[in-house]
Amino acid sequence: MPCALCGDIIPTEVARCPACGAWARRRDFRAVGVAVFMLLGFNAFIALGSGISLLRLAHPLRGATHDTYDPDATGRALAPYSDVFLIGGVMAGVTGLLYLAWLWRAYGQSPGPHRHHRAWVVLGWLCPVVNLWLPPRMVYEVWVNSGxxxxxxxQAAGLVVAGWWACVLVGLLLARMFTGGSVDTLAEARFDVHVGVAAAACQALAAALCMATVFQITRLQVARDS
Known part of the structure; x- marks a missing residue:
């Protein structure tokens, strides 16, 4: 397989790259980090495209009146965006599985002391109520302990992590509000479109901030191992 640092081909039975001397453990960890980074970028791209498209849909609604407004046509126009948010949720779930594998590895490689057991890297996302505050604390702990x-x-790292998690929670809430919104009246349709734009913006920003955390933690741990 190719080395993630220099690109040279490394035989599977060799533990270090013959060209740059990179360890296989560091090579594999960086490869997983790059994969998570690219998937997050794709999620951000999808969310950003949805928000821009919804903004274009909001333009004719601004010029509509109660007499010219057609709720059936608006409902048909907004229906595909509910599917887009659903597909985005599925993509986020797939990305989350790989992200958990990367975070599990990053947590084990970061020096202590750790406030929580390593099992909470996974359990923190699954336990109700706990999953509202523990995941960002784990990410922040891994980040600051890695350098x-x-x-x-x-404090700057804490702001990035807090902003990422706030955007995740708000984006999920707004996406839920958008898919369950009503377009029976013109005011409700305008509000629903604005909620959809805000949801897409929050999701895109959350993915971008998460990319920053993945990049920094991977960079710090790979540099420390070298």
């Missing part, structure tokens, strides 16, 4: 940070840098 040497001053107080200001720790």
């Amino acid at each position: 040497r940070y001053r107080t200001a840098e720790r």
